[in-house]
Amino acid sequence: MSEATPPTDVFLPVELPEGVTVGHWSDTDRWTGCTVILGPEDSVSSGEIRGGGPGTREFELLSPATSTPGAHAVMLSGGSAFGLGAANGVVDWMRERGRGFPTPVGPVPLVTAAVCFDLPMGDFAWPAPEDAYAACEAAGDTVERGCVGAGTGATAGKVQPDGGWTKTGLGAATIKVGGATMTAIAVANPYGEVIDADGSILAGYWQEGAFRRTVDVMREGDTQIPLGENTTLCCIVTDAKLTKAEAHNVSRAAAPGFARALSPAATAVDGDLAICLSTGKVEVDPFLFTIFAGEVVSEAIRDAARQATDAGDVPCAATRLAG
Numbered sequence: 654m655s656e657a658t659p660p661t662d663v664f665l666p667v668e669l670p671e672g673v674t675v676g677h678w679s680d681t682d683r684w685t686g687c688t689v690i691l692g693p694e695d696s697v698s699s700g701e702i703r704g705g706g707p708g709t710r711e712f713e714l715l716s717p718a719t720s721t722p723g724a725h726a727v728m729l730s731g732g733s734a735f736g737l738g739a740a741n742g743v744v745d746w747m748r749e750r751g752r753g754f755p756t757p758v759g760p761v762p763l764v765t766a767a768v769c770f771d772l773p774m775g776d777f778a779w780p781a782p783e784d785a786y787a788a789c790e791a792a793g794d795t796v797e798r799g800c801v802g803a804g805t806g807a808t809a810g811k812v813q814p815d816g817g818w819t820k821t822g823l824g825a826a827t828i829k830v831g832g833a834t835m836t837a838i839a840v841a842n843p844y845g846e847v848i849d850a851d852g853s854i855l856a857g858y859w860q861e862g863a864f865r866r867t868v869d870v871m872r873e874g875d876t877q878i879p880l881g882e883n884t885t886l887c888c889i890v891t892d893a894k895l896t897k898a899e900a901h902n903v904s905r906a907a908a909p910g911f912a913r914a915l916s917p918a919a920t921a922v923d924g925d926l927a928i929c930l931s932t933g934k935v936e937v938d939p940f941l942f943t944i945f946a947g948e949v950v951s952e953a954i955r956d957a958a959r960q961a962t963d964a965g966d967v968p969c970a971a972t973r974l975a976g
Contacts, residue, residue, distance in 0.1 A: 664952050667825045669794050670834045670892035672696075672932045676792030677802030677823075678784040684775035684964055687730035687739050688802030688823065689788040690838065690888050692930050694752055698723030699901035700765070700928035703908055704884060707924030710737045710766040715928060717898045721754055724765035727928055728788075729803035729840055729886045731771035732779020740766040742782030746789040767926055769842040769884040771806025775965060796825045796838060799960040803886065807842035808967060809958065810858030811883065812867045819856040819864075820969040821847060824956025826949050831937035833893035837910075837949040841957035844883040845917045849955060856958035856970040864973075867917060884924035885915060887950050891942070895931040899939040903929040906943040910950025 669675060672693040679686040692698070700715040714724050726743050730736035744762045747753055753760030772779070788802065800807075804823025811818050821841040828835050841847055845867035846857025854864035887907060895903065907927035911918040919925045927950065961969040968976070 665827045665829065667796050667827050667836060668834060669796065669836055670890055670932050671934065673890045674792035674794055675796050675838065676788040677797060678780060678788040679801045679805045680778065681805060683778035684806040685731035685771050685778050685780060686802045686805035687728060687736065687780040687785050687788055689743055689785060689792060690727040690890065690930065691789065691792050692725050693932055694725060696725055696930055696932050697895060697897050697900055698928060698930040699897050699904055700926060701901065701904045702926040703911065703919040704923040704925035705921035706884065707926055708734050708737060708768040710740050711763065712765055714763055714765055717901045721763060723897055724763045725752065726764045727888050727930060728764060728766040728785055729888065730766060730768045730780050731803055731806045733768055733770045733772055735779040736768040737766050739780040739782055739785040740764045742785030743789055745782065746786050765928065767886050769803065769807065769840055769886060770882040771842065774806035774808065798824050798956060800962050800964050803840045804957060807840055809841060809843050809847050809856040811844050812858050812870045817859045818967060819859055819973060820961045820964045820967045821856050821958050822961040824953045824960050826952035826956055828945060828949050830893065830941045830945050833891055833935040833937045835889065835891045835942065835945065835949055837887055837889045837953035839885065839887040839950065839953035839957050841885050841954045842883055843885050843915045844920055844922050845915060847955060847958040848914055848916050855955055859973050883922055885911060885954060887927045887953060889927065889929045889946060892932045892934040893937045893942060894933040894935060895939055900929040900931050903942045903946050906946040907950045909947035913947065914951040914954035
């Protein structure tokens with residue numbers, strides 16, 4: 654076991670591990686966008702899907718059973734299945750820079766993509782390859798949060814079709830684990846609500862001047878049951894030295910974070926998933942990461958609700974509570 658002191662429950666200002674960059678492309682006219690997370694060429698990544706309605710590309714790259722170290726870039730996008738094609742822009746950007754998995758004919762970019770359903774927010778629109786390319790061009794060592802990137806069209810509280818949903822977005826949270834940085838980036842677009850640590854609703858279904866729990870509304874019978882129109886996506890980035898199997902364990906351990914911050918979580922219409930990308934720079938006991946993955950993920954999901962602003966006709970939680 655490592656002698657490193659585990660972190661406290663205090664979250665730090667959001668920061669990215671050295672070598673990891675994040676870029677957004679946002680369309681606030683049509684309310685969609687994408688986010689690209691770029692790791693160094695020697696990074697390792699893995700992931701796990703918990704929800705029943707996922708939309709992904711090259712997710713099998715992340716399986717510990719496959720021969721590659723995983724993907725070197727992760728794209729999170731709006732647009733449902735239409736948005737998956739935007740990952741070609743990330744592939745082109747990496748190819749132009751000679752980045753990718755080495756092969757006899759040159760490096761092949763390995764890009765994993767995951768999407769959420771934001772099509773009801775504005776026009777019937779989704780990111781294109783040139784938009785994801787632009788996100789790569791914009792990538793830097795800070796994380797802009799709120800209604801940006803893949804969180805541009807994200808919402809919560811879709812249990813009824815009466816306009817009671819609330820705007821959410823993209824959030825992030827950072828903790829230190831045994832000297833290593835662990836940052837979660839989350840797009841919160843759930844069927845249900847985002848829950849604070851004290852159990853109160855941060856963003857969800859609004860009716861008659863108050864947030865209502867999805868399970869309470871559903872007990873009354875008249876509900877909207879959408880098909881795959883939701884999904885919360887999370888990517889954990891760290892400079893800890895992890896094997897692909899250990900990164901998979903971290904992504905699995907993120908599941909309690911979804912359950913703490915979302916109600917309900919991992920439903921048949923939510924494609925909830927987590928990815929862990931490691932740059933491998935800091936020696937640390939990987940067991941610690943399976944303990945604290947849920948903590949940083951739940952905080953990133955909550956941050957996605959707190960950072961949101963009004964979008965079109967959909968108010969954020971701060972506006973609802975103030976009005």
